[in-house]
Amino acid sequence: MHVGGQPPQGPGYGQPQQWQPEPKKKRGKLIPIVAALAMVIVVAGGGIFAYGKLGGGGKQPSDVLPGTAVGYARVDLNPSAGQKVNAVRFLMKFPSVKDNLGLTGEQDDLRQKLFDQIKKSAGDDLADVDFEKDVKPWLGDRAGFAALPPAEGKEQPVPVVAVQIKDEDAANKGMDKLLAKEDKKPGRAFSNGYMILGDDQATVDAAVATAKDNPLTKNAKFKADMDKLGEQGFVSGWADVKAIASMSGKVDSNQLAGLGDATAAVALRFDPSYVELKAVGHGDSSVKVNSADAADLVSKLPDSTAGALAISGGDTIIDTAWKQVQKAGGENIQPMIDRIAEQTGLKLPDDLKTLAGKNIAAAIDKDTENGPKVAIRMQTDPAKAEPVLQKLVQLMNHGEESGRIPVKTAKSGDTLVAATDQGYADEVLKGGNLGSTDGFKQALPDTKGAMMIGYVDFAAASAFSDKIGDSKDLAALKSAGFVTRSTGDGEAEFTMRVVAK
Numbered sequence: 118m119h120v121g122g123q124p125p126q127g128p129g130y131g132q133p134q135q136w137q138p139e140p141k142k143k144r145g146k147l148i149p150i151v152a153a154l155a156m157v158i159v160v161a162g163g164g165i166f167a168y169g170k171l172g173g174g175g176k177q178p179s180d181v182l183p184g185t186a187v188g189y190a191r192v193d194l195n196p197s198a199g200q201k202v203n204a205v206r207f208l209m210k211f212p213s214v215k216d217n218l219g220l221t222g223e224q225d226d227l228r229q230k231l232f233d234q235i236k237k238s239a240g241d242d243l244a245d246v247d248f249e250k251d252v253k254p255w256l257g258d259r260a261g262f263a264a265l266p267p268a269e270g271k272e273q274p275v276p277v278v279a280v281q282i283k284d285e286d287a288a289n290k291g292m293d294k295l296l297a298k299e300d301k302k303p304g305r306a307f308s309n310g311y312m313i314l315g316d317d318q319a320t321v322d323a324a325v326a327t328a329k330d331n332p333l334t335k336n337a338k339f340k341a342d343m344d345k346l347g348e349q350g351f352v353s354g355w356a357d358v359k360a361i362a363s364m365s366g367k368v369d370s371n372q373l374a375g376l377g378d379a380t381a382a383v384a385l386r387f388d389p390s391y392v393e394l395k396a397v398g399h400g401d402s403s404v405k406v407n408s409a410d411a412a413d414l415v416s417k418l419p420d421s422t423a424g425a426l427a428i429s430g431g432d433t434i435i436d437t438a439w440k441q442v443q444k445a446g447g448e449n450i451q452p453m454i455d456r457i458a459e460q461t462g463l464k465l466p467d468d469l470k471t472l473a474g475k476n477i478a479a480a481i482d483k484d485t486e487n488g489p490k491v492a493i494r495m496q497t498d499p500a501k502a503e504p505v506l507q508k509l510v511q512l513m514n515h516g517e518e519s520g521r522i523p524v525k526t527a528k529s530g531d532t533l534v535a536a537t538d539q540g541y542a543d544e545v546l547k548g549g550n551l552g553s554t555d556g557f558k559q560a561l562p563d564t565k566g567a568m569m570i571g572y573v574d575f576a577a578a579s580a581f582s583d584k585i586g587d588s589k590d591l592a593a594l595k596s597a598g599f600v601t602r603s604t605g606d607g608e609a610e611f612t613m614r615v616v617a618k
Contacts, residue, residue: 177334178261178279179343181311183327184336187274187360188264191353204351204387210617212589242298251295255288257281257310263333265324267364274364277324279311288312338399342382345397345610350386358400391559396611397604409602412564414476414496415572416552419544423483423577425551427570431473434568439466461512468505471497475531482541483577492536492545499533506535559616560598568609569601593617 178191236243246252259281264274282288285307292312296302304321306313308328315321333339339355346353358379383396411429418425428434442450458465474497482490495502503526510524525539527546536542551557552564556574564570575594599613 175259176309176311178259178263178281178311179333179339181279181308181313181325181328182261182263182277182333183265183324184331184333184339185327186263186265186333186336186339187357187364189261189333189339189355191259191261191349193259193349193351193353203389206389207387207392207617210593212593243295245297246294251291255282255284255291257283263324264361266360272364274361275320276315277320278314279308280314281310282307282312285312338378338380339382342380342397342399345604346382346384346395348386349384350393352385353383355382356380391614391616393615394611394613398609398611400607400609409566409568411476411478411567411570412552412561414478414494415570416550416557416564417548418478418480418494418551419482419549420551420554421483421549421577422480422551422572422574423580424573425478425480425571427476427478427567428473429476429568431477432470432475435466435470435473462508463505468508471501471505472509473497474502480545483574483580485580487538489581490536490538490541492534492541494545495533495535496531497533498531499528502533503528506533556596556616557598560596560614561600562614563612564600566602567600568603570598571600572596572598 177193179189182189236246257280261279263277263279265277267273267275288307289305292305304313304315304318306318306321306325308325313321313325315324338357342355343349343353358381362379379398379400381396381398383394386393386395409429411427414429415425415427454465457463463469472495474495476496478494480492480494482492484490506524506526510522513522523537524535525537525542527534527536527539527542529546532546534542534546536545551572554574556576557572560572561570574596575591579591595616595618597613597615599611601609601611603609
């Protein structure tokens, strides 16, 4: 989370730049106060590693936010004892996190350190606020944000925030001090152990009244997605995709119909050795996907693979997606497709379906002595796929006098391999045991029925960039992988895992 002028820090970010205060300006929004509170909860954990209860019970923000919400984001730093310990153990593996946050172990209370940084980034706004006296006595472990349908005549969703509190009187006094230098105060109310904040008092009062009889937890779409998601971990979110699209006013009725009853939910979870992002989604139930086995192809790539991407049932997926694109794109889509076909000489979508075949996988090898070795393995009809491949190669190299991309092929039965090196093409065709390596198994423990799989070996990938090899944070990573699978007509789930050493 980026608050004021302070850049984000941690794995994947560079060294912090020198902070420069932003010019004083009138705001009247929930920034930087709510953002500051969220920062304390999200990053510092509200001291839960030292003071949190072992259970994850109690009301969630979704219990006090309106069921009319079209978007929702939640932070819960008291989900379970195991999650809390797992998170700090995982983060301790990254030098920049340890250094920037001063982590020493599971008993750390990071709130004071984080709030000092927030005060610095906020300039004079929080100069008179003392965390121990003004914030700590009332701030709880959870916070949630809801995007409500726009008011009549407006286009933008209405934001409402719910912050868990321990004491209303202390929260009122603390917020008065936090907001002392705000030109316009946000609306404020209390409901079932939460402080509700919004742009104005009318918005907050309406949200509280709606949530009393119709909280988000009673929204059937929300409940179904969250139940399917399972453990919501530290961070979770939900969106009614179709409702959000319709509110924009830029999506016509045909395009909305193409979305079906689209919703999505996501959660971030920790283990001592990895962090995992899990997502579920619903869309047009008319979209049907055949059985998939992307794992069968990607797991048999050479053991020396640094990175890979595999798609199963690509021909069916392209066919289905093509119909969806035409349905959503309306009358403007076909002329565009015709122009592409005329300019490229490709027959769309048939040529794409031929290349994708039953399964297709792209791989890059860790051996870069003579330049990167890249290969694409297609489970298809080589006799039909080779002419299409030649068209694509000609398009890629068109007009290039130097730096042409070399493409070598190898084939056998229903398999065609195209690679930048003949030896590598033969090696990929022969196959290997990537799926049996520790890094692969830890990043992708369940690949059954996978429509799409991605994999990265960070140690192998370091050969491609000095930045990867020299980064202490990236050096702490072992592997990463994601898998997407269909769970029903118009339904899918996505899991991404990043494994530390």
